[in-house]
Amino acid sequence: MVTENAVLLKRILEVETEVECQKRFNTRLIAESDRGAKPVSLPQKTKILISSTAPLRTEILKIGD
Secondary structure, three states: OHHHHHHHHHHHHHHHHHHHHHHHHHHHHHHHHHHHHOOOOOOOOEEEEEOOOOOOOEEEEEOOO
16 A cells, blocks of 8 residues: 555656646747747838839838948
């Protein structure tokens, strides 16, 4: 009976350690996902012009360079 309890206690401790590892991993994945979901802004001196004569063509102009 004592041996069975020791084996079960060891398994419980291993599982708790694994759960904590998975929680840390999940936290990192959520943070990475949040960073990837943030919009990326263009530098202030950059403008994107969409030509009205060619709607699928986009030109990027640097202002002040």
